[in-house]
Amino acid sequence: MLDLQGYGPSIIEGTVLTINVSLTSLLIATALGVSGALAKLSKSRFLRFVAGLYTTVIRGIPDLVLMLLVFYGGQMLVNQVAYSVGYEDYIDINPYIAGVLTIGFIFGAYMAETFRGAILAVPGGQLEAGAAYGMSPLQVIVRVLLPQMVRHAIPGFGNNWLVLTKATALVSIIGLDDMVRKATLASGATRMPFTFYSVVAVNYLLVTTISIYLLQWLERKYSLGVRKD
Amino acid sequence: MRKIVIFMAFALIFAAGTVQAKEWKKVRVAIEGAYPPFSAVTPEGELVGFDVDIAVALVEAMGAEPVLVTQAWDGMIPGLKARKYDTIIASMSITEERLKTVDFSNKYYQTPAKFMVKKGLIPVFSVDALKGKKVGVQRETVHDKYLTAVYGKDVKIVRFGSLDEAFLDVKAGRIDIVMADSIALIDGFLNADEDGKNYEFVGPDMIDPAIFGPGIGAAVRKQDTDLKEKLNAAIVKIRENGTYKKIQDKYFDFDVYGD
Numbered sequence: 001m002l003d004l005q006g007y008g009p010s011i012i013e014g015t016v017l018t019i020n021v022s023l024t025s026l027l028i029a030t031a032l033g034v035s036g037a038l039a040k041l042s043k044s045r046f047l048r049f050v051a052g053l054y055t056t057v058i059r060g061i062p063d064l065v066l067m068l069l070v071f072y073g074g075q076m077l078v079n080q081v082a083y084s085v086g087y088e089d090y091i092d093i094n095p096y097i098a099g100v101l102t103i104g105f106i107f108g109a110y111m112a113e114t115f116r117g118a119i120l121a122v123p124g125g126q127l128e129a130g131a132a133y134g135m136s137p138l139q140v141i142v143r144v145l146l147p148q149m150v151r152h153a154i155p156g157f158g159n160n161w162l163v164l165t166k167a168t169a170l171v172s173i174i175g176l177d178d179m180v181r182k183a184t185l186a187s188g189a190t191r192m193p194f195t196f197y198s199v200v201a202v203n204y205l206l207v208t209t210i211s212i213y214l215l216q217w218l219e220r221k222y223s224l225g226v227r228k229d
Numbered sequence: 230m231r232k233i234v235i236f237m238a239f240a241l242i243f244a245a246g247t248v249q250a251k252e253w254k255k256v257r258v259a260i261e262g263a264y265p266p267f268s269a270v271t272p273e274g275e276l277v278g279f280d281v282d283i284a285v286a287l288v289e290a291m292g293a294e295p296v297l298v299t300q301a302w303d304g305m306i307p308g309l310k311a312r313k314y315d316t317i318i319a320s321m322s323i324t325e326e327r328l329k330t331v332d333f334s335n336k337y338y339q340t341p342a343k344f345m346v347k348k349g350l351i352p353v354f355s356v357d358a359l360k361g362k363k364v365g366v367q368r369e370t371v372h373d374k375y376l377t378a379v380y381g382k383d384v385k386i387v388r389f390g391s392l393d394e395a396f397l398d399v400k401a402g403r404i405d406i407v408m409a410d411s412i413a414l415i416d417g418f419l420n421a422d423e424d425g426k427n428y429e430f431v432g433p434d435m436i437d438p439a440i441f442g443p444g445i446g447a448a449v450r451k452q453d454t455d456l457k458e459k460l461n462a463a464i465v466k467i468r469e470n471g472t473y474k475k476i477q478d479k480y481f482d483f484d485v486y487g488d
C-alpha cells in the first residue's frame with residue numbers, strides 16, 4: 001500500500017484548496033467571459049475596444065508571468081500608493097485573493113472568446129423574435145440568448161475549465177499551499193518526490209475526469225429537444 | 230479626501246494583516262520548507278530545521294518577535310522586494326548576482342568542503358598521506374577549483390559530471406577519496422547510501438572565501454540597512470552566547486559556521 005509517511009492529510013488539505021481555487025476562479029472567469037463576449041458583440045465601439053484589448057493582451061501573456069505581475073507588481077503598487085498617502089505600514093495582498101483573481105482574470109479572456117462563438121451560433125431570428133414579443137434587450141439576453149448559447153458553449157467551456165484547473169498549480173509559487181506545494185514540502189522532508197508527485201498527478205486526473213463526465217451530462221441536458229443530425 | 234477613499238478601498242480589498250516596519254517589533258522571515266535538514270515541514274505542518282531555529286534565534290536576539298512565512302524558492306526574492314516579508318533565512322548563498330537586487334547580512338553559516346574516505350584508509354590526515362591518492366570531485370565546481378589549486382600537485386584528480394558518479398566509483402574502489410561540500414556528502418552518501426556507514430570525513434574543513442564565496446546569509450531589502458545591521462549584531466550575539474552552537478549540535482556534528 002502507498003505509504004505517505006503521515007503527509008496524507010496535508011495533501012488532502014492541498015487538494016481541497018486546489019479545488020476551491022479552481023471553482024472560485026471559474027466563477028470569476030465565467031462572469032468576466034460573459035461580460036467580455038457581450039461587450040465584444042455590443043454596438044458600442046468603446047466596449048468592443050475594451051473587450052478586444054482584454055482578450056488580446058491576456059491571451060497573449062503566459063499565465064505565470066501575469067500571476068507574478070499581479071501578485072508582486074500589484075503588491076508593490078498598492079504599497080507605493082499607500083506610502084505616498086503617508087501610510088507607513090505595509091499592505092499585504094492575500095495570496096488566495098491574488099491567485100483567484102488572476103486565474104479568473106486570465107481565463108475570463110478565453111471564456112469571452114468561447115462565449116462569443118457560442119452567442120454567434122444562436123440564430124439571429126431567435127433574438128428578433130424575442131424583441132418582437134416586446135422583451136427588453138436585457139430580457140432577450142437572459143431569456144432567449146443565454147439558455148440557447150449554453151449548448152454551444154459547453155465544449156469550449158469544458159476545455160477552458162480543464163486548463164484552468166491545471167493552471168492553479170501556479171499558485172504554489174505565490175505562497176498558496178495548494179496540493180503541488182504540499183507535495184513539494186512533503187517530498188522535501190521525506191525524499192520521496194516520485195511518490196508525492198504521482199499522488200498529485202492522480203488527484204488532478206480524478207478532478208478532471210469527474211469534470212469531463214459532469215460536462216458531458218450537462219451537454220446532454222442542454223441539448224434536449226435539439227435534433228441530432 | 231479622494232486619495233484616502235481610494236486607499237481605504239485598496240486596504241479593504243487587500244489588507245490581511247499589518248505590522249510596523251520602522252521599529253522592527255516583528256520581523257517576518259521567509260523560510261523555504263523543503264530543504265532538510267535546513268528547513269522541512271512535518272506531517273503536522275510544523276516548520277523545523279536549522280534555518281528555522283537560526284531565524285527564531287536571530288530575531289529574538291534582536292529583541293523582536295519572529296513571524297515565519299513559508300515561501301516557495303522560485304518566488305523568494307520577488308516576495309522580499311514586494312514586502313511580503315522582511316528577510317529571507319533560507320540557506321541562500323551570497324552571490325554577486327543576488328547582491329544586485331537585495332542586500333545580505335554577514336554569513337550565518339558556510340558548510341565546509343570535506344574529504345570523504347573509506348573508514349581507516351587515512352587514519353591520520355596529512356598532505357603526505359594524500360600523496361598518490363585518487364580524489365574524485367565534481368567537474369567545473371568551486372570544489373574542483375579549490376582541489377586543483379591546493380592539492381593539485383599531490384593527488385591524482387578524477388573529475389566527474391555528477392557527485393553520484395563519484396559515489397559509485399568510490400564504492401567500486403576506482404577512486405580513494407571524494408571531495409565535496411560536507412552537506413552534499415552527508416545527504417548524498419553518508420546518510421543516504423547503504424554503504425555510507427563505512428565511510429568517514431578526514432582532514433580539515435576547507436573554506437576559502439576567495440574560491441567558495443562568502444557563504445550563506447540572510448537577505449534583506451537594500452533600503453533596510455538598519456535591519457541588516459541588527460541581523461549582523463544578532464549573529465555575533467548568538468555566536469557568543471552559545472545559542473548558535475546549541476542549534477548547530479542539534480543538526481550537525483561539525484562546525485557549520487566555518488571560521
